[in-house]
Amino acid sequence: MSVEALGSAASVGDYLQLLKPRVMSLVVFTAFVGLTLAPGTVHPWVAAVAILCILIGAGAAGALNMWYDADIDALMARTALRPVPRGRVKPGEALAFGLFLAGTSVFMLGTLVNWMAAGLLAFTIFFYVAIYTMWLKRRTVQNIVIGGAAGAFPPMIGWTAVTGSLDLASLTLFLVIFVWTPPHFWALSLYRTGDYARAGVPMLPVVAGTEETRRQILIYSVVMLPVSVLPAVAGVAGSLYAGSAILLSGLFLVLAHAVWRDSDGRLANRAAKRLFGYSLFYLFALFLMLLVERGLSIAPFAPVRGFLS
Amino acid sequence: MTGKNDRPGSTPTREEQERRRRGRSIAIALALAAMAALFFITTIVRLGGNVAERAF
Numbered sequence: 001m002s003v004e005a006l007g008s009a010a011s012v013g014d015y016l017q018l019l020k021p022r023v024m025s026l027v028v029f030t031a032f033v034g035l036t037l038a039p040g041t042v043h044p045w046v047a048a049v050a051i052l053c054i055l056i057g058a059g060a061a062g063a064l065n066m067w068y069d070a071d072i073d074a075l076m077a078r079t080a081l082r083p084v085p086r087g088r089v090k091p092g093e094a095l096a097f098g099l100f101l102a103g104t105s106v107f108m109l110g111t112l113v114n115w116m117a118a119g120l121l122a123f124t125i126f127f128y129v130a131i132y133t134m135w136l137k138r139r140t141v142q143n144i145v146i147g148g149a150a151g152a153f154p155p156m157i158g159w160t161a162v163t164g165s166l167d168l169a170s171l172t173l174f175l176v177i178f179v180w181t182p183p184h185f186w187a188l189s190l191y192r193t194g195d196y197a198r199a200g201v202p203m204l205p206v207v208a209g210t211e212e213t214r215r216q217i218l219i220y221s222v223v224m225l226p227v228s229v230l231p232a233v234a235g236v237a238g239s240l241y242a243g244s245a246i247l248l249s250g251l252f253l254v255l256a257h258a259v260w261r262d263s264d265g266r267l268a269n270r271a272a273k274r275l276f277g278y279s280l281f282y283l284f285a286l287f288l289m290l291l292v293e294r295g296l297s298i299a300p301f302a303p304v305r306g307f308l309s
Numbered sequence: 310m311t312g313k314n315d316r317p318g319s320t321p322t323r324e325e326q327e328r329r330r331r332g333r334s335i336a337i338a339l340a341l342a343a344m345a346a347l348f349f350i351t352t353i354v355r356l357g358g359n360v361a362e363r364a365f
Contacts, residue, residue: 009321011329012336045354049347108344112351 008093014083018066018094019059019101026283027058027154033287034158034173036294037236042162046113050161053109054154056101057121061128061150063098067091068133072199078192098129109161117160124153138200141207148181149174155287169303172230176286179227183220183256184279186213190259190272210268214260217275221256225249228286235303237290242301244289248282 031054035047042050066073066084074085083089089097102125110118132147140146152174159170189196189203190213196203205213228245231237237245255278259271293300321329 008333009326009329010333012332015333015336043354045351049351052347104344108347112348112355 008090009087010083010089010093014088015097017083018063018089018097020062020065023062023151024055024058027151028055029284030173030177030287031154031158033290034155034170035161036158037173037290038159038162038167038170040162047161050109050113050117050158053105053113053118054121054157054161057105057109057125058154060098060101060105061125063094063101064125064129065133067094067098068129069137070094072138072201075199076192076195078195113161114164116164116166117157120153120157120160120166124150124157127153139202141202141204143202144185145182148178148185151181152177169231169234169236172234172236175227175230177283179220179224180279180283183217183224183252184276184283186217186220187259187272187276187279189213191269191276211263214263218253218256218260221249221253224252231290232301233304235300238293238298238300240293240296240298241286241289245286248285252278252282 028051032051035042035050066082069079070082070084070091073079073082079085084091084094102122106118106122106125109121128147128150132143132150136143136147155173155177156166156170159173160166186204189205190210193203193205193210197206204216225246228249229242232239232242232245252275255271255275259268259275262268262271
């Protein structure tokens with residue numbers, strides 16, 4: 001048999017790389033927190049199945065993103081070694097793999113857990129692939145502001161896996177991630193501006209300049225402070241979370257202020273890198289506090305009157 | 310899980326290709342078996358005691 005007749009040159013590891021494992025880990029963690037905080041009970045096995053389906057769904061979205069973005073991934077140092085631009089996985093293989101996983105994850109979540117959660121998972125994959133990757137990413141400077149919604153849905157899907165309904169309380173978890181996403185990516189893009197410019201992706205520093213990006217990061221960091229406390233206002237979290245959220249968001253604001261202040265040379269790069277690193281810790285710590293609070297049986301605050309009705 | 314000749318654009322040897330195909334085949338078989346087990350166990354878990362208690 002000739003080498004060509006053997007078909008794909010991809011190894012199992014290449015296919016696993018298509019799933020964006022690092023993004024998956026954050027998705028699974030936030031989905032798990034949503035599932036834990038939701039009112040009601042679900043069998044631990046069914047909960048594990050729900051998390052698995054969300055994991056596969058997130059991987060599917062990653063694979064479809066890598067299929068569509070292979071041309072620009074090849075131009076950026078951070079993404080040039082991904083399996084498709086590297087020639088290890090053919091575009092058609094990545095597309096088929098992504099579509100199959102997307103269909104399987106939604107079908108499994110629907111039949112084994114509930115269809116409301118499955119619908120939300122399907123919408124999330126659609127949003128990430130069609131709305132963010134295909135439509136917004138290359139066209140508007142607001143790409144990650146709107147596209148960030150895709151990364152914010154997982155805790156809502158986890159929540160809905162338990163309740164079977166869309167609740168306003170779970171929307172507060174969505175908002176925490178939604179508002180966090182722009183400053184997180186803009187901090188990264190500040191010291192990767194050349195990459196994005198080469199690929200023609202209209203990230204904020206490329207289009208509006210680094211000065212404006214620093215200002216926007218600071219504005220979003222100010223907004224994050226009240227938004228991070230919303231889960232406590234909605235009766236999802238209690239005092240330990242609220243205190244931690246204020247502290248963590250306060251430190252975020254301090255680091256964002258440093259990014260805004262230090263606009264030149266090495267100091268500016270260092271400030272942006274520090275904020276990016278901290279932003280990853282920030283989101284993890286915030287959701288971890290929600291879990292810790294549940295683990296310690298610290299009661300959530302009563303929802304503020306009128307917030308949920 | 311990278312092969313020996315894994316520079317961008319290079320064609321892997323026939324042995325390497327066969328090794329990777331075998332790896333993919335095993336992964337697909339394991340995934341299918343896991344999926345069947347998952348559906349079976351979840352069905353049992355969700356039915357719970359309802360099978361024994363159902364009215365005839």
